[in-house]
Amino acid sequence: MVITIDGPAGSGKSTTAKLVAQKLGFKYLDTGATYRVVAVAVLKNNISPSNEQEVEKLVPELNIRFVDTKILLNDEDVSSQIRTEEIGKLASLCSTYKGVRENMVKLQRKIAQNQSIVCEGRDMGTVVFPNAEIKIYMDANVETRAKRRQKELSEKGISESFESIIESIKSRDTQDSTRKHSPLKIPDGAIVIDTTNLSIEEQATKIIEITKSIF
């Protein structure tokens, strides 16, 4: 059984997806992490991220694996490296390339095969798992998403102005939702949850209730 959770950056989908998976005893797949690993690999190989052809040529050579809570690139643990703001932006750019998406979609479907799993990303319910039993789309207003991001950063000891975080979220929203291939949008049949005034616990409870009401 597959539960898909799509939504923009800062909508709360990662934390919620993890919690839902834990409470239901399901596996959890963070597909954004796979695009982030591509971005790390692009930098490690000194490829210009805007060179679509070179990036697309590199991707089939990469060995990307999830092991427990870690993500490995060619056996190197890159779990921390993928979490920077710079890598987030580069991942968003590389994810606009058709060849990159085709490879990541293949990888994501293979990981989810024969699993009870919560899959989180931007195109889970629209493209990767269109037949998922439950599709969720999470959203929140941009100020709330920026506040969450600022809190996350300050917990890591990074101070960034609210205005610059808003700008960075808006530009990522535009890139992710206007790209040609698999843009971020509400999947057909998805249940939309506005998380602006909800805690992570409340978001998870809602999704678990939806799951239990269907099965």
Ligand code: DC
């Ligand atoms: O969720 P995230 O911030 O870790 O994702 C990083 C980027 O990867 C995001 O800006 C767009 C891309 N992405 C995607 O295109 N499709 C997905 N299913 C997940 C992420």
